[in-house]
Amino acid sequence: MEIAELFSLIFGGLLALGCMILVLTKNLFYAAITLMMTFLAVAAIYILYGAEFVAISQIVVYVGGVLVLLIFGILLTQRVQGYKVEVSSYRIIPGALISGAFFYLLVNVIHNLPSHSGTSTISGNTIEQIGINLVTENILVFEAVAILLLVALIGAATIAKPEQP
Amino acid sequence: MEAAQNHSTLLIILLLAPLASAVLTLLLRNRKGALWLSVGGVIISFVSAVLLFNSPESSAIHFTWLSIGEGRTLTFGFSFDWLSRIIAALVTFVSLLVHVYSVGYMRHDTGINRYFAFLGLFTFSMLGIVLSQSLLMVFFFWELVGFTSYLLIGFWYQKASANQAAKKAFIVNRIGDLGFLAGIALLWGWLGTMNLDELQSIFAVAQYDNGYWLLGITELSNLALIGTALALFCGVIGKSAQFPLQVWLPDAMEGPTPVSALIHAATMVAAGVFLLARIFFIFPVEALTVVAIIGAITALIGAIAALTQTDIKKVLAFSTISQLGYMVLAMGVGAWFAALFHMITHAFFKAALFLSSGSVIHSMHEWEEKSGQHIDPQDMRYMGGLRKQMPVTFYSYLIAMLSLAGLPFFSGFLSKDAIIVEAWAWASNLSGAGISVFHLIPIIALLTAFLTAFYMGRQLFLVFFGKRRLPISEVKPIEVEGWMKWPTAILSLLSLGFFYSLNPLDGEATWLNDLLKAPASLVSSTTTMDTHSLHLIMAAVTVFLAVAGIAVAYKKYTDKTPTAADQLSPIGKFSYHQLYFNRAYHSAFVQPFTKLSSFIARFDHAIIDGLVNLLGVMGVVLSQLLGWIDRYIVDGIVNSSAWLSGRFGQVTRGIQGGNAQSYLLWGVVGILLMMVWVFQFIAWKVTF
Amino acid sequence: MSTEQLLILAAFVFCSGLFIALTKKNSIFILIGIELMLNASNINFVAFSQDDPTLQGQMAAIFVMVIAAAETAVALAILFKIYRHYQSSDLKDANELKG
Numbered sequence: 001m002e003i004a005e006l007f008s009l010i011f012g013g014l015l016a017l018g019c020m021i022l023v024l025t026k027n028l029f030y031a032a033i034t035l036m037m038t039f040l041a042v043a044a045i046y047i048l049y050g051a052e053f054v055a056i057s058q059i060v061v062y063v064g065g066v067l068v069l070l071i072f073g074i075l076l077t078q079r080v081q082g083y084k085v086e087v088s089s090y091r092i093i094p095g096a097l098i099s100g101a102f103f104y105l106l107v108n109v110i111h112n113l114p115s116h117s118g119t120s121t122i123s124g125n126t127i128e129q130i131g132i133n134l135v136t137e138n139i140l141v142f143e144a145v146a147i148l149l150l151v152a153l154i155g156a157a158t159i160a161k162p163e164q165p
Numbered sequence: 166m167e168a169a170q171n172h173s174t175l176l177i178i179l180l181l182a183p184l185a186s187a188v189l190t191l192l193l194r195n196r197k198g199a200l201w202l203s204v205g206g207v208i209i210s211f212v213s214a215v216l217l218f219n220s221p222e223s224s225a226i227h228f229t230w231l232s233i234g235e236g237r238t239l240t241f242g243f244s245f246d247w248l249s250r251i252i253a254a255l256v257t258f259v260s261l262l263v264h265v266y267s268v269g270y271m272r273h274d275t276g277i278n279r280y281f282a283f284l285g286l287f288t289f290s291m292l293g294i295v296l297s298q299s300l301l302m303v304f305f306f307w308e309l310v311g312f313t314s315y316l317l318i319g320f321w322y323q324k325a326s327a328n329q330a331a332k333k334a335f336i337v338n339r340i341g342d343l344g345f346l347a348g349i350a351l352l353w354g355w356l357g358t359m360n361l362d363e364l365q366s367i368f369a370v371a372q373y374d375n376g377y378w379l380l381g382i383t384e385l386s387n388l389a390l391i392g393t394a395l396a397l398f399c400g401v402i403g404k405s406a407q408f409p410l411q412v413w414l415p416d417a418m419e420g421p422t423p424v425s426a427l428i429h430a431a432t433m434v435a436a437g438v439f440l441l442a443r444i445f446f447i448f449p450v451e452a453l454t455v456v457a458i459i460g461a462i463t464a465l466i467g468a469i470a471a472l473t474q475t476d477i478k479k480v481l482a483f484s485t486i487s488q489l490g491y492m493v494l495a496m497g498v499g500a501w502f503a504a505l506f507h508m509i510t511h512a513f514f515k516a517a518l519f520l521s522s523g524s525v526i527h528s529m530h531e532w533e534e535k536s537g538q539h540i541d542p543q544d545m546r547y548m549g550g551l552r553k554q555m556p557v558t559f560y561s562y563l564i565a566m567l568s569l570a571g572l573p574f575f576s577g578f579l580s581k582d583a584i585i586v587e588a589w590a591w592a593s594n595l596s597g598a599g600i601s602v603f604h605l606i607p608i609i610a611l612l613t614a615f616l617t618a619f620y621m622g623r624q625l626f627l628v629f630f631g632k633r634r635l636p637i638s639e640v641k642p643i644e645v646e647g648w649m650k651w652p653t654a655i656l657s658l659l660s661l662g663f664f665y666s667l668n669p670l671d672g673e674a675t676w677l678n679d680l681l682k683a684p685a686s687l688v689s690s691t692t693t694m695d696t697h698s699l700h701l702i703m704a705a706v707t708v709f710l711a712v713a714g715i716a717v718a719y720k721k722y723t724d725k726t727p728t729a730a731d732q733l734s735p736i737g738k739f740s741y742h743q744l745y746f747n748r749a750y751h752s753a754f755v756q757p758f759t760k761l762s763s764f765i766a767r768f769d770h771a772i773i774d775g776l777v778n779l780l781g782v783m784g785v786v787l788s789q790l791l792g793w794i795d796r797y798i799v800d801g802i803v804n805s806s807a808w809l810s811g812r813f814g815q816v817t818r819g820i821q822g823g824n825a826q827s828y829l830l831w832g833v834v835g836i837l838l839m840m841v842w843v844f845q846f847i848a849w850k851v852t853f
Numbered sequence: 854m855s856t857e858q859l860l861i862l863a864a865f866v867f868c869s870g871l872f873i874a875l876t877k878k879n880s881i882f883i884l885i886g887i888e889l890m891l892n893a894s895n896i897n898f899v900a901f902s903q904d905d906p907t908l909q910g911q912m913a914a915i916f917v918m919v920i921a922a923a924e925t926a927v928a929l930a931i932l933f934k935i936y937r938h939y940q941s942s943d944l945k946d947a948n949e950l951k952g
Contacts, residue, residue, distance in 0.1 A: 008854040012862050019869035019889065028881060035885055038866075042892050049859070051899045054914045058895075061918050066888060066925045073881050073929045077936045087879040091830070095875035098833050099868040105840055106864035110857055129908050130915070138912055145919050152923035156930035163937075826883070830875050 008048045015041040026086045028074050032067065039063050053127045172217060173226050176243055179213035179253065180292050182206045183260070187285030190278050203281035204264045207288060211257035217250055227298075237357050242298040244362065247680040248505070252295045252439060255509060256432050259516050260288045262652035263427040266520055269648030270423050270527060280320060280421070287313040291432050295439065300349045300359040303440065307345070307400065310433050311338045317428060318420040330416035337413040341403015348396030352447075355385055355393070361443055368446045378449075387449060394452035397444055398459075405437025405489045408463040412746050414486055415470075418478040422523030425478060430485050430519050431512040438492040438508045445501055457497025457588075461609040463490030466746075468616035472623070473741040476543050477522045480624050484569065485515060487613055491584060494610060500587035502681055507580035509677070510568070510660065514577055517565035517656035524558045524645040524653060525551060525628060536640040545627045547636075552629040554642050557650040559629050561657035566625055568660035570618040571711045576660045578707070585610050586703045614707055618714025625715075626722045859900045867893035880932050884925065891921045 018038030025031050039062045046055035089095075134142050186206025190199045227242035243249075264284060271277050290313055293306030312335075319331030353359055356367060372379040376387050401407065406414035417429045428434075441456070448456065467487030474480045488511050495504035528551075529542035540547045552559045568575035571582070588610050592603035635642070644650065665677065742748065854862075870889030877883055895914045902910025935941075 005854065008859075012854055012859070015862060016865060019866050022885065022889065023869050023872055028879060031882060031885055035888070038889070039892070042896060045859070045896065046899050049899050049903055051902070051911050051914070054895070054899060054911050054918075057915055057918055061922050062888070062892075065922050069925055069929055070881060070884060073884075073932060077881065077932065087877055087882055089876040090878060091826075092876050094830060095872050098830065098837065098875065099872040101837055102833070102871060103864055103868040105837065105844075106867070107861055109844065110860045110864065113857070113860075126908060126911065129906075130911060133908060133912055137907075138916075141912075141916060145916055149919060149923050152927050156926040158930075159927070160930035160933045826875060833871065833875070 004048055008045065011041045011044040011048070014038075015045065026088065028078060028087055032071050032074060035070070036063055036067050039067065051126065053130050172245065175213045175217055176226065176245070176296065179210050179217065179257070180243075180289065180296060182209040182213070183285040183288035183292070187282045187289065190285060191282040193278065196277055199278045199281050200268055203285050204261070204268070206285055207257060207261045207264050210288065210292070211254070211261050214250070214254040214257045217245070217253070239301065240299060240360055241302050242360070242362075243296045244298040247682070248439075248442065249296050251509070251677070251680065253292055255512055256288065256291050256295060259431045259512055259656070260284070260291075260427060262656055263423045263516070263520070266426075266523070266649050266652040267421075267423045269646050270523055271421065272648075274421075276320070280317075283313055283316045283320070284424070284427070287317065287428060287433070291436065294436050298361050300352065300361065300364075300444075303443075304342075304346060304349055304400075307404065307436070307440075308342065310436060311335065311342070311404070314338075314417070314428050314433055317424040318417045320420055320424065324419065327419040330413075330419040334413040334417050337410050338403045341399045341401070341410055344396045344399020345401075345403070348393050348399065351389075351393040351396060355389065356380065356383065364444075365446055387451075390447065390449050391452045394444075394448045395455060397447075398441070398452070398456060401437035401441050401493065402459065403437075404440075405434050405493065406463075406486050407437070407459050407490060407493055408466060409746075411463055411467065411486050412750060415479055415482045418476070418482050422478065422519060422526060425482070426516045426519030426523065429482065430515040434485060434489055435492070435508045435512060438489065438496065438504060441493065441496045442501060442505055445496065453497050453499060455497070457494050457591075457606055460490045460492070460494030460497050461606045463487070464494055464613040465490070465609050465616075468613045468620065469740050471620040471740075472616065473737045475545050477525060477545050477548070477624065477628065478519070478543055480545075480620060481515070481518055481522060484518075484617065484620065487617060488515065488569070491581070491610065491613065494588065494606065495584040498584075498588045498591035498606065500584055500591075502678055503580060503583035503587050505681055506665075506677060507577075507584055510576035510580045510665065513656050514565040514568040514575075514660040517561055517653055517660060518569065520649070520653040520656060521558050521562035521565065524555065524649050527645050527649065528555060528558075528642045532635065532640055532642045536636075538636045540636065545624065547634055548628045549631045549635075550629070550633040551642060555629075555644045557644060557654055561650070561653040562629065563625065564657040565660050566621045568657075568662075570621050570715060571614055571707050573704070573708055574662045576662050576665050578704075578711075579662055579666055581614060582700070582704050582707055585614070585707060586699050589699060589703065611706060611710060615710040615714045618711040619718050622715035622718025623722045626719060630723055856900050856903065860897060863893045863896040863900070866890075866896065880935070884928055884932075887928075888921065888925070891917060 015038055018034050018041060021034045022031055022038070025034065039058060043055040043058040043063075046052070046058060183203075183206050186203045190203050193199050193202065227240055230239045230241045232238040264281070267280065267284065271280055274280065287310065290306050290309035294303055294310060297303045297306060315331045315335040318334050319327050321327045349359060352364070356364065358364060358367075367381050370381065373387075374384075377384045378387060378390055403410050414429060414434065418425055420429070464487050467483045467485070467490055471480050471483035471487065474483060488507070492504045492507050492511070495501075495507060525548065526542050529540065529547065533540055533542055564575070568577035571578045585607055588607040589604070592601070592605075592607050595601065595603045633641075739745065867890050870886040870891075870893060873886030873889065874883050875886075877886065895917055898910040898914040898917070900910075902908055902914075
């Protein structure tokens, strides 16, 4: 067994475990921490599958940005002091049924895919390729996304601003 | 042909102008507009009536209304003979003056639109009677006239007495109209026509043969004809307030005084006499005798009742009854023309008298309002000495009153004299050479003439002469305004004799005599008497009686207050209470009828109500049963279906819970289904 | 781990996120579920871009990530607003969409 295979199994297992914990936990804070773990596991899987830049972006954006935002959200909206930040679930059975059905369907689709080599053919400097892509082929998308981000940030600031008396 | 067309148009205008103005008046809410509209309508009508004098005798309107069975058609039409023309002109003229008078008299009344609308409707209906050629049509308008009379008597519907009087007039008229309708039906049944022209041509060739009348193709027993004629006469009795149905007319004085003048003196009550003139030709001699007797009785009792009345209008009402009796008497003795002549002259002077009395009442009423003292404005015991204050009214009244009393140079003398002469001639004719029971009728006529002069003189002296008997007050009664006094004056001027005849002593010399031709009668008139000498004698006698009546009245009443009703002598009471007719009718008809009614009411209460209640109880029991079924079975089904749909609604409502997550859930379900569909049927044929 | 196994893992992550988004009451938890689902799709993109020298799959993954970040920011802003309005971050309470 190659070392890469071993790592991929370990991080794949971590990812699956993180998802299980997220599904089962009732504590928001645990969930946030577990989410960080899953994000990191995903980033590791990206590296193992030849997407280093995506992995770095994952760590920067998700772990450094989204997760911090989420934790801020938790702290701002939940009354942490005095009692546990616990969240109950409802409609578990229909949710589970639907999710299960979805999973079953996806697995079936994946099994029916045309066979794939399974070996990575990309190699070398993916970051350079991505950089070239960003400013040539995908320049329009890049700029659109940039504007979207700007608009979203301004919008978020406007929405969250306290109401004028 | 074109001329005839024009005349037909004129006739329609004449008839419909008052109706149109009446309808518009009722729709219009403007008081002033209503006045001009209705007066304008009557003026148009009057002008048309005068223009119609030029129309050729033959022109008329006919149309077939319906045909029944074998050749029996009901034709309606309007006739143009001189009788119709003159009476139509008379009706519209008096109506016009009464309209003008009403402008003043009703000035402060709130219901003025209604009032003028009713007057217009009345004028229309009266013209309908005058112009109709079919008896059935006459009957229609006859009823309309009765109805408008009802409306106008009860015009002040707030007054209970006015309502009572209106009902009384209507019901009493119904009794007569029943006979009238029966008579029309009999005529239709026997002769197959109601058209007056056709009837006239049938009767023109009538032959008497041993108790039967040969009328063209049919023959009719004398008795049947008498019955038919008397049935038709019933209508006249009702409408013209003849004995024994005369009781409604005095009560009808509850209406506004101009209405009394127009309807209950000049025109409507004279419609009976007019009808009698129209159907005169079907009366055999026996029926005519009955007519004469009825007329004589009416004339006498009307005159007697007028003697002691204290209400100024009641005197005139009884006088009207008496004069109508005169006219009917004249018809009965075959004096067709004299009757109509008296009807025309009477229309003018009686309308003038009523309008004068209306002016007096109006003036008294105003005095009452100004002085603040309470009197009965119609009671003659409060009047007196009004000659100075109300000169125009006084002279109008004087002329009209002298005309009614029958003094020479006045129209009343001419017509009354003609009637008395003809009555005497008739009586002499029937009784041969000597004096017989038939002479009672002219004698009654003479007696009535005397009484007429007496009670009119009494009224004149009580109202206009002597001292003022009003309670002490600084306010004096004053003359009425021009709207009221000039129509009265015009009417009374038309009561002067020379308008009718240049010979002041001979009523038959009038120009009307040339125009009004009596129809061929079933009674053969072979007057053998020398009427000229009779004229002179009778004229002398009537003048003497009239002067004597006025003189007695002067002696008795000048400067005296008439005694109150409860202080009268028995004879006076007998007169004051209208010969106890109302009381007799009350105990003879009304009381038994109320007793019968209360018996029926008790029967109804005890037995019929019992049955009804039993039925009701059964119904309730049944309903309870049905109610139980309804509640527990039908409602159960309904409620359970409602509950089911409610539950279903609850279930489906959950989908639309407003919760974003449940929308997400259902969205995912949809995606799942789509995926299944795509994979299963479209794309790769995935095997699960 | 073969690509197929990786795809199945991604499917598991996605279904976990779906389950969380469907069943948790708290809105922040729901956001977590959505992030999970986005990550699962990113895993797929990366997996499919393994033998693609032009790296289109990785480009898509990067754009998804950026948009996810923007979405999170806006979503959290809205959450604050809702929290201030209803004094609750429980999405069940914010059910005024109800017809």
